């Protein structure tokens with residue numbers, strides 16, 4: 001810990017997603033080291049990483065071969081931006097590999113540095129697509145309640161959670177949010193806005209940060225049909241659900257539909273180096289690739305960063321070699337079974353799990369309002385017992401690395417149960 005922190009003075013690091021008025025009073029939780037599913041703080045205490053950081057460390061921590069791949073790449077070519085006609089070998093290889101597995105027709109791959117950046121890229125591309133095909137009025141973007149699409153400009157505008165939208169003045173105004181569980185509501189909204197005005201619909205395969213809400217069995221088939229019928233681009237946000245977390249490459253394969261674009265990040269590199277992107281169907285790419293005069297004037301300096309792509313390639317080697325796609329389906333079943341044992345707990349209103357290696361344990365209205373128990377209380381109690389969970393306003397979320405063992409799942413869930421008991425008996 002830097003010397004400045006030992007004096008008890010506040011530090012200089014402004015933590016994101018939090019109230020610094022609380023966090024700056026410390027003590028901060030300094031993650032110093034990680035291996036497999038385990039974290040160590042700066043005092044040497046060990047914790048089970050029940051969230052794979054923010055949903056992303058799919059392959060687990062401390063994978064030497066990813067570090068070696070990045071080291072090799074950095075000594076060969078540190079970086080050179082993919083722009084104009086410049087490319088680099090890792091970016092080319094990664095694009096081919098992702099395209100080979102993407103549930104998208106005739107795919108092309110745009111690379112970025114993360115999820116939110118990719119969402120903004122996909123949204124701008126959707127609007128450009130309609131503009132260059134003679135329908136510039138098709139700009140409206142529809143998303144879902146609980147949907148989280150990063151916090152860049154457009155991602156903020158289409159957030160399905162009010163707390164991420166409020167307080168920034170005017171956001172994009174041609175957007176709307178529909179209930180996450182109703183394809184009929186999407187259709188009604190398209191008709192209300194007018195199909196001639198709607199550019200795209202954004203949906204996560206499973207709503208993640210918004211609280212792990214699973215789609216009904218026919219939801220995505222219906223959504224794909226509606227988008228197709230009204231000429232609305234169907235954009236899947238697979239940032240959480242991709243790269244084996246749902247037992248396949250992009251999550252959406254579970255529902256047998258073919259989107260126009262798939263946004264990815266997180267698990268593509270297991271977060272070892274920041275990376276994201278958009279897989280775009282050939283139909284959407286066509287007016288840009290095969291007609292003169294339609295450049296897509298969008299991009300960032302570090303797009304297709306060779307070290308990030310090298311990390312992703314090594315990470316994908318691990319997912320494939322260890323068949324974490326199949327493993328994840330077994331983890332999904334075991335985690336689901338274990339989490340469901342909490343359903344009878346007096347503080348628990350609902351357990352949502354069983355689709356992907358993720359779950360939510362929602363507290364009762366009585367606990368949250370009448371008793372004033374917060375998810376942060378449960379989170380703090382679990383962490384003091386050596387397990388890291390994720391508190392959102394009404395629920396505790398879990399999304400461990402896919403290499404977690406049955407014993408470790410049981411340890412995670414029994415610690416959560418003990419933490420609920422402890423908080424309840426205060």
Ligand code: PLP
Pocket residue numbers: 054113114115116117119148149150151204208209237238239240265266276
């Ligand atoms: N989309 C989804 C579904 C996410 O969960 C996230 C991040 O949690 C994002 C987009 C944004 O990604 P990033 O934080 O890399 O900008």
